[in-house]
Amino acid sequence: MELPKYLQIAEEIKEKIRNGNLKPGDSIPSENSLCATYNVSRMTVRKSLFLLSTEGYIASIAGKGSFVKEPDSEKYLLYYNELVNLISRIDRTRLLEVKIVLPPPEVMNSLHLSSNRKIILVKRLFYSNSEKVAYDLKYLIYYKGMPVVEKEIQYGTFPEMVSKYTSLFAIQKELTISAQLPDDEIARQLSLYNHQPLLVVEQKLFNYQKEPIGLGITYYRGDYCKLYARSPFSALE
Amino acid sequence: MELPKYLQIAEEIKEKIRNGNLKPGDSIPSENSLCATYNVSRMTVRKSLFLLSTEGYIASIAGKGSFVKEPDSEKYLLYYNELVNLISRIDRTRLLEVKIVLPPPEVMNSLHLSSNRKIILVKRLFYSNSEKVAYDLKYLIYYKGMPVVEKEIQYGTFPEMVSKYTSLFAIQKELTISAQLPDDEIARQLSLYNHQPLLVVEQKLFNYQKEPIGLGITYYRGDYCKLYARSPFSALE
DNA sequence: CAGTGGTCTAGACCACGTG
DNA sequence: ACGTGGTCTAGACCACTGA
Incomplete structure (x- = not known):
């Protein structure tokens, strides 16, 4: 295993966002479904999503889901x-x-x-x-x-x-x-x-x-x- | 319980850093000892520390420990x-x-x-x-x-x-x-x-x-x- | 060698939003 | 009622560091 799983998952999702496969406003698959797709525990998926949210790619809303954010194009x-x-x-x-x-x-x-x-x-x-x-x-x-x-x-x-x-x-x-x-x-x-x-x-x-x-x-x-x-x-x- | 535990722990450590009780270069207590002090599981302590590291307060080094960082006073x-x-x-x-x-x-x-x-x-x-x-x-x-x-x-x-x-x-x-x-x-x-x-x-x-x-x-x-x-x-x- | 942080699991309970 | 994310536990194994 080269990269840790949580980073692999995060990178795959980031790539989909960067190439336009996932656009601002789109919803990310639910944590449980990501667990199933990648065959990992929920904590691992959550670590990926937390990373994506600190990097400004997504935002999570309790009870609703996680969504691709509008990028902060004014911040430097x-x-x-x-x-x-x-x-x-x-x-x-x-x-x-x-x-x-x-x-x-x-x-x-x-x-x-x-x-x-x-x-x-x-x-x-x-x-x-x-x-x-x-x-x-x-x-x-x-x-x-x-x-x-x-x-x-x-x-x-x-x-x-x-x-x-x-x-x-x-x-x-x-x-x-x-x-x-x-x-x-x-x-x-x-x-x-x-x-x-x-x-x-x-x-x-x-x-x-x-x-x-x-x-x-x-x-x-x-x-x-x-x-x-x-x-x-x-x-x- | 008002704030989640991981935030309480993070805030206590931040406060010690802000008031000078912990200075740049100082080491943070080990994760296991923090678990004992706060009576929480290790994942909870780690969540606190990860938060502190994304906010620029500390940096962790595998095998050595976590240390208070020199603040990024040039970044805006x-x-x-x-x-x-x-x-x-x-x-x-x-x-x-x-x-x-x-x-x-x-x-x-x-x-x-x-x-x-x-x-x-x-x-x-x-x-x-x-x-x-x-x-x-x-x-x-x-x-x-x-x-x-x-x-x-x-x-x-x-x-x-x-x-x-x-x-x-x-x-x-x-x-x-x-x-x-x-x-x-x-x-x-x-x-x-x-x-x-x-x-x-x-x-x-x-x-x-x-x-x-x-x-x-x-x-x-x-x-x-x-x-x-x-x-x-x-x-x- | 013992202690540290890094990764990961398989559960659990909760509060929230939507039908 | 059900699915969502938010919090938390009690373990586990690993790689790294230092004495």
């Missing part, structure tokens, strides 16, 4: 690391500023802060091959045990900053990606003409209670940043 | 639909051109085409509230049964175009995202000054044999496109 797996992208790799960072501030109103709003709550602002420049490629802002809500030592702040990504005092498994993240022109400060910091395009990635972090704990905005020179995403195909990666 | 779930984003929704498209062409060398290269292979080129404009918001190019390798009827090409996204003759379950996709300035043609088509930034999304489609079957490039006005991504947290969504 995006790889994002502040310091590495398809074009450049940040090999040096410069810490411009770390201070406690009253954040600008947009940030206050975005982080659900009361009007007089001060937070930590970190400004950094990212370099690649001695070229300035990005300007980076972080607004962090202060918690006890947080890294305020420059060494800890200067290097590393936003998730790494908070991982010192919280498990990353408890952190939720949201990104928004857009193209903008630099304002005066950014143009100055990056030594840009103000009509060069920027790729702007806004990163928002939440704790497990879904309360916002930080906001990061990275302004990349357009010619130094390209992001990559791909279709998941097997949700387990 | 990106939602991308050519016609809908955080800022605008395309409510009208205009088909500028459909023709059979020898593609430009970059495209030929990207699609692994022989030097004299002709393909279909589709040019479209996307509108939102009667405003031109994006210029869209598709290069499609021709296959029998493919939609060449204008009605089918004019509307819909790239995946939808190919879904007429292939199951989307057999399609793999890759995206790259960047910020650029418009070249003359794009500036003309979108009636832009040529220093307005564009968000450029390049979409490459592959068949199940990983052979490229199409390339799409969408140039969005920067002020009309913002993309959204978030941390997966439970890979099954």
Whole structure:
């Protein structure tokens, strides 16, 4: 026996779905009938079907049956690391500023802060091959045990900053990606003409209670940043 | 009994991982010892662990044990639909051109085409509230049964175009995202000054044999496109 | 060698949806 | 009432790891 039975069964069904033999909305044979067809126990069949459902091929409904799903054609797996992208790799960072501030109103709003709550602002420049490629802002809500030592702040990504005092498994993240022109400060910091395009990635972090704990905005020179995403195909990666 | 046992067990372990009680690299108690602790059969424990592994919390190694994983802090779930984003929704498209062409060398290269292979080129404009918001190019390798009827090409996204003759379950996709300035043609088509930034999304489609079957490039006005991504947290969504 | 996870079985009871 | 999937058990044998 080469492959385990449950994988053979799963592959046979997947193949029928991929080649159009089974279409979205169609029903899969019942678990008991699959047991009979393949001469295996029900737990083995169920393992196959569970695999197919985690991979997005099917969905099961108690009392009714299992059905081929509409594929999630809008979902992609995006790889994002502040310091590495398809074009450049940040090999040096410069810490411009770390201070406690009253954040600008947009940030206050975005982080659900009361009007007089001060937070930590970190400004950094990212370099690649001695070229300035990005300007980076972080607004962090202060918690006890947080890294305020420059060494800890200067290097590393936003998730790494908070991982010192919280498990990353408890952190939720949201990104928004857009193209903008630099304002005066950014143009100055990056030594840009103000009509060069920027790729702007806004990163928002939440704790497990879904309360916002930080906001990061990275302004990349357009010619130094390209992001990559791909279709998941097997949700387990 | 409120939650099924396997979910209770999984939640207890997840909680220990989230609150730092169990850290990346730590080993989970063996399946047999978990059976004893929770007074359940081994299959039930295994179901819990399988759940944790599909959600990225742990990994199991035959003969050794199960271990807390390093979290995938670089992976995000990106939602991308050519016609809908955080800022605008395309409510009208205009088909500028459909023709059979020898593609430009970059495209030929990207699609692994022989030097004299002709393909279909589709040019479209996307509108939102009667405003031109994006210029869209598709290069499609021709296959029998493919939609060449204008009605089918004019509307819909790239995946939808190919879904007429292939199951989307057999399609793999890759995206790259960047910020650029418009070249003359794009500036003309979108009636832009040529220093307005564009968000450029390049979409490459592959068949199940990983052979490229199409390339799409969408140039969005920067002020009309913002993309959204978030941390997966439970890979099954 | 003993302990680990990986596969598999042949039952069982349940809640659900449909006739 | 019947068939569906959802949960669970108490075994079994295997391949792998490490002492």
